[in-house]
Amino acid sequence: MLNFDYFASNIAHYFMTEITEYITNDFKAIDSQDSISTVQSFFDDLHFSHFPIIEEGIYIGSIASEDLQTFDIEKKVIDYKFTLEGFFARTTTIWLDVLEIFAKNHTNLVPVLDESNAYVGYYEIEDIMKFFHETPFLKEPGSILIVKKSAVEYSMSQITQIIESNNGKLLGVFISDLDAQNVEVTLKLSIGAINEIIQTFRRYDYEIISEHEEDNYINNLKERSDYLEKYLNI
Structure with missing residues (x-):
């Protein structure tokens, strides 16, 4: 006989599994006062499509590596605040929703905020796919x-x-x-x-x-x- 409540609870647990152990801070968020030249150098050495920007410790959006090519290297990141993309996940976001954020924003990095909107770190797509492969x-x-x-x-x-x-x-x-x-x-x-x-x-x-x-x-x-x-x- 079907125990649907048991099935539902197990499927819910499967989809609600936490992935916070994959939050990383290998690289610090870019400060809004950093120069475009500095940020371009940062992206030259890494494979990120986007990277989080903070202003006085508060996340204000992510800068896209492709956009940097058109920016004036003498200016600061804050001068291009209007180009920042505002996507993010929370520490409570389930992994399927995190995957959706990656897909919808065509990114390989998603910033993570806590419930108080404080910047915590970021997820990389390789880590989330690794988690998926372990399910x-x-x-x-x-x-x-x-x-x-x-x-x-x-x-x-x-x-x-x-x-x-x-x-x-x-x-x-x-x-x-x-x-x-x-x-x-x-x-x-x-x-x-x-x-x-x-x-x-x-x-x-x-x-x-x-x-x-x-x-x-x-x-x-x-x-x-x-x-x-x-x-x-x-």
Whole structure:
């Protein structure tokens, strides 16, 4: 019998896992009174796309390395305050939301502020991806199953019930594609009879997007197609 509360609590814990241990201060934030020349030299030696700027210890935005090429080297960073980008994460931001900040701002560095808006440090994309690779979704052995259904008809509880009713265990799940008509869900399964799970999804009108050697339905269709082709060529 499906224990959905147990599943939900474990998935919530999975997504809420803290990543604050990856906050770094290897390089101090740039001061708004620093010269553009100094900042250009800083970026020349590093791979950062952006870097945080502070004014009297307060984060005021991030400067983009590409923008620096058009700035007057004799001026100060504060003279270009209007060009700074204001994105940041908080120490309480979950890692999926941090990934979203990276993606939306096309950056490889995200400043981190605490709940009092004090600058704490920054995340680097390599560290966050390392964290992602250590999650059970990627680290643990298992099968990836991608299913698709109408956006108004799919049910996450139904999906987990289908898996667990066939003795499957769910390691992770996320919405991999979504539009006005359909939702695509990617699942990581640790154990279970994958063919039975696939057939059960079909009985509930889910389309199977991923390909599986264990899919007897597809294998039977292929065998019949091969037989028909051979027959027609006689």
